[in-house]
Amino acid sequence: SQTIHQWPATLVQPVGSPLSLECTVEGTSNPNLYWYRQAAGRGLQLLFYSVGIGQISSEVPQNLSASRPQDRQFILSSKKLLLSDSGFYLCACNRGAYGYTFGSGTRLTVV
Amino acid sequence: AQSVTQPDIHITVSEGASLELRCNYSYGATPYLFWYVQSPGQGLQLLLKYFSGDTLVQGIKGFEAEFKRSQSSFNLRKPSVHWSDAAEYFCAVGARGGGADGLTFGKGTHLIIQP
Numbered sequence: 490s491q492t493i494h495q496w497p498a499t500l501v502q503p504v505g506s507p508l509s510l511e512c513t514v515e516g517t518s519n520p521n522l523y524w525y526r527q528a529a530g531r532g533l534q535l536l537f538y539s540v541g542i543g544q545i546s547s548e549v550p551q552n553l554s555a556s557r558p559q560d561r562q563f564i565l566s567s568k569k570l571l572l573s574d575s576g577f578y579l580c581a582c583n584r585g586a587y588g589y590t591f592g593s594g595t596r597l598t599v600v
Numbered sequence: 601a602q603s604v605t606q607p608d609i610h611i612t613v614s615e616g617a618s619l620e621l622r623c624n625y626s627y628g629a630t631p632y633l634f635w636y637v638q639s640p641g642q643g644l645q646l647l648l649k650y651f652s653g654d655t656l657v658q659g660i661k662g663f664e665a666e667f668k669r670s671q672s673s674f675n676l677r678k679p680s681v682h683w684s685d686a687a688e689y690f691c692a693v694g695a696r697g698g699g700a701d702g703l704t705f706g707k708g709t710h711l712i713i714q715p
Binding site for chain 1: 634636641642643644645646649690694699700701702703704705706707708
């Protein structure tokens, strides 16, 4: 079965600092990968989607970017964090009949 | 565009009582429906999913859900809740094989269990 590793679990960053969150997948190949954000008191919002290496689609304009340098690696980045970037970030993968699997998430607080 | 509505933001249930969490969806094709549970500070755990076939699906932890196409609903039920069921519950709709839209989630229902 597919497993997602996300790190770090918790992160506190000052406004204007860079960000790099990493997600790696085990147990499958060529998965569809997703980054979601969950803001306080709100549902999950899809941020980025990738079908393969170097292929990224953005769902909403924002201060964030994503990259997929390897088949099972998905990175969420920012050059300069804003207060509004605070939230809970979840990586997910989908590989056909296996359905969706989510990582354990990263709690980001921008101060 | 696909969407999910969970009309109840909070629900309080006594331990041992039955539970029903409501979910209504809008989807242009055959919907694939999911229920996830999230404990505080944790990721999402899949409770159950519906792709096709029997409209009553069984999940983990004693949960079940019924797909009703005529009502565009996929309500989650449990006959007797336990204190450990207190968590946030999310209903979601999407394509089975993934796709650009990924999963669309409702805003969640916060379940509180009274002793």
